[in-house]
Amino acid sequence: MRCVLRACVLSLLFASQCLTAQPATRPSIADFAEPPVATGARLSADGKLLAARSWQGETSRILIFDAADPAKPPVAIPLGKADVTSITWAGPSRLLLRVRKYTQFQGETYPMTRLVVVDVATGQSRVGDPSNQGFLGGDVLYTDPDGRTALVASQDSIYDTPAVKRVDLATGKATIVEKPRPDVWDWYADSDGVVRAGLAYDERAWKLFYRDAAGEPLRVIKGKFEKDSDSSVDRFTFGQSGTGTIVTNERTGRFGVYRYDFKTGTVGEPIFEDPEVDVTGVWGDRWSGDVDGIEYENDRKRFLWLDPELKRIQAKIDKALPATVNEIVSRSRDESKLLIYASSASDPGAYFLLDPKTLRMSMIYAPLGRINPDQMSATTHLRYAARDGLSIPAYLTLPKGSAGKNLPTIVMPHGGPFVRDSWEYDAFVQFLASRGYAVFQPQFRGSTGYGKSFVEKGYGQWGRAMQDDLDDGLDHLIKTGVADRARVCIVGASYGGYAALWGAIRNPERYRCAASLAGVTDLDAQLKANRKSFSATRYFREWKTKVAGEEKIDLATVSPLQQAGRLRVPVLIGHGEKDEVVPVRQGRAMVQALQGGRADVTSVFYAKSEHNLEGEGDLADYLARLEAFLHKHNPAG
CATH class of the missing domain: 3.40.50.1820 (Alpha/Beta hydrolase fold, catalytic domain)
Known part of the structure; x- marks a missing residue:
């Protein structure tokens, strides 16, 4: 009989011990309509707490789980009607939340995001960066290890591109670190909190405002795509001595990861490119900035670890749980604790805390506890x-x-x-x-x-x-x-x-x-109401052709x-x-x-x-x- 994942406490060195599965009766509508306990869980920097977003009726909440005592009921921090789209830990006791609402501007609907800072011990929250008045805000680039400050990208008005600001997380006040620059919508900071680059697009060309180290001025590296190309740059990572990586689809038409020389502006050898699908995620080593993990998705999510220890751990998890996709979603700062989300098309899954040294993995919570995978x-x-x-x-x-x-x-x-x-x-x-x-x-x-x-x-x-x-x-x-x-x-x-x-x-x-x-x-009315619903995130140019086509049907x-x-x-x-x-x-x-x-x-x-x-x-x-x-x-x- 197949193991019901959420009923297990696993040792990756030995066979897992599981409870007997429930009878495979037909689940009810109430089972399928059950709201998740919480989603988007992230592990604190010290590995002691888990934060996840949740709703109770129309009230948004953050649930705080005790990683050492999963049976202990989570602490709920109410947030009103804030729609939380991402969670970032700042040190062991603060949360940075990106919240979203929709607004109308010139007859179109746009999402608007803001930064909210939450003190976990007291449950008190405050707006971070109150001068943020544009559509984009709360884009966290870096948090210092103690959780005192963070670098965020945000607009001060809808007519500006984002600036980079250092936010005092105790007060919410922000000071500008990098001023807005024309066409720069993506900013990057390294693992030391140095703003390394800003990426600008203009028609078919792109340019990178870049520095090697703190204190240096930003210099311009120019790039260009072929005429009529819809190629794009997705992101950069920054290693040592002016080296790093670029994620782009220019070379094969699929997003891959390539070495990049910031001194010459040259795309180098591939680190990874798949013959059929795009790379969907890249993780940088928090100490060196070098790439240590890559995610791509063919029939299901796949994880390629360049870090030998993480590669070994992933193999152990996958061997113990072969029927699920097992994702390392979060790590403590010293990497002594890993948060794993194991799930599949027939299993809404569960979050587990893994000790890499002992290879013991204990369940924290299952988002949908009423769903029995044996019935799916x-x-x-x-x-x-x-x-x-x-x-x-x-x-x-x-x-x-x-x-x-x-x-x-x-x-x-x-x-x-x-x-x-x-x-x-x-x-x-x-x-x-x-x-x-x-x-x-x-x-x-x-x-x-x-x-x-x-x-x-x-x-x-x-x-x-x-x-x-x-x-x-x-x-x-x-x-x-x-x-x-x-x-x-x-x-x-x-x-x-x-x-x-x-x-x-x-x-x-x-x-x-x-x-x-x-x-x-009504396609024409929808184009007028919300054009962004017709655009692919990575393929953004000439949005009208996404619907009407070149011949304008x-x-x-x-x-x-x-x-x-x-x-x-x-x-x-x-x-x-x-x-x-x-x-x-x-x-x-x-x-x-x-x-x-x-x-x-x-x-x-x-x-x-x-x-x-x-x-x-x-x-x-x-x-x-x-x-x-x-x-x-x-x-x-």
């Missing part, structure tokens, strides 16, 4: 050929215990669209699989992580080639005998909600029903709202009233346009939810409605 369904990775020959990656989850043939099927395109799915727990996927459906997640062209060319093939292809990829994937499942062609629905959220509605309109012969949560229905021809009269299949439309990403008027307009038409329309709007279903009970309500909707129009029995 396996997710596999596959590839299929699109009609133009492009190889498309995808994930397929089959109902547990099924023969995997002739199944009722849900096509579930991801949001974004310039993101990708991962081999990780997804409540919607596992819920649908538990109800008897095969769940298919195509990584259609335009999805990120597979290189520049794959992203560019999605430009201007909303409702066109991106939609073709979904249809071609479904044909692959039908041809291989997995899907019953007469029992298919399409379900998605955000861009996935758009693709669901458009699929039902464009190809009603393929789908018995469609469900859209927070879906875009009429977006009304691929917008569900303008084509609502063509809809014939049943649809479920859900939307949060407080959605700042896709305004709720998009969903309401679609429902209104369908009133009195030939389609069977079910709709629900949630007063307390934003782009995701954050409102208490809203996720459970939507899952119940989705289950009833699918049972009526595409029963799995």
Whole structure:
């Protein structure tokens, strides 16, 4: 019987001792809708405490766990309605939180971030850098070992690029260390707290304001991309004697890690480049600044450690826990304690504290304790050929215990669209699989992580080639005998909600029903409301072509709202009233346009939810409605 991970206390030297798994009964909607205890956990500098973000109703909180006594209830620090996007420890007793809210400017919606400093012992919090009045703030570049000061990048107005400031964490007051410079949006500091560089973009060229050591003036290193190239520089790391690394996709079209000579401005030999996917993360050694770890993601996250000791530890963890992705998410300053997050597509996972010397690993907490991995369904990775020959990656989850043939099927395109799915727990996927459906997640062209060319093939292809990829994937499942062609629905959220509605309109012969949560229905209106939702983070130039394409197609021809009269299949439309990403008027307009038409329309709007279903009970309500909707129009029995 398979070990239930969260019930284990592990020694990486010996077999783990586990509790007996629970009976594999079908989990309830309440199980899938359970909010996580906390997410984004980080270990304190001394390895004694763990901080993670959490919500209690509409109140944001930071939970502080005692790493030495995980059974002890965590201490909650309330933060009101602050939406915490990242946590950084400053010394052993202070937290630096980056919080986000959305604001309107010149008719568009923008995220605005700020720095909040929290004293863990007292729970008191204060705004760090109160002069920050632009969109960008709270970007932590460095914290001193004692947690007294931090270097942060922030804007003093929306018309300035970021400056680098030293923030006194006891008072929140900030002083400028590096003034704003034209087109510099990314600043870098080394492990000694020296501001080493600022990266500027201007059209196809880029330049780096750089210094070798403290006290030197910043000098300019110029770089340039080929004409019509959408190449970019993602980041730098800084080693000794003017050497370091650059993460760029200029050489192969995929982001790789290369040696970089700051004296000559020369990109050198590769440290790591994958033949199919991008590098997604780079970790620098906190003492030397040299790269000691690299993350990339093909079928699942992979970790390449250049540091021999971390490489040995990763191998030990993976041997003890072969069924999960085991990520070293945080380290104490002296590296005597490591925080590990072990999870998989069928297991929401748990956080463990590892002692590298004894190789003993003890669980701190499981974010979703009601989910039993033995009740979940396996997710596999596959590839299929699109009609133009492009190889498309995808994930397929089959109902547990099924023969995997002739199944009722849900096509579930991801949001974004310039993101990708991962081999990780997804409540919607596992819920649908538990109800008897095969769940298919195509990584259609335009999805990120597979290189520049794959992203560019999605430009201007909303409702066109991106939609073709979904249809071609479904044909692959039908041809291989997995899907019953007469029992298919399409379900998605955000861009996935758009693709669901458009699929039902464009190809009603393929789908018995469609469900859209927070879906875009009017592309032209969404462009005016929030252009950033159409841009890939690493591929930012010429954002209009991401949707309309070079030939500037009429977006009304691929917008569900303008084509609502063509809809014939049943649809479920859900939307949060407080959605700042896709305004709720998009969903309401679609429902209104369908009133009195030939389609069977079910709709629900949630007063307390934003782009995701954050409102208490809203996720459970939507899952119940989705289950009833699918049972009526595409029963799995």
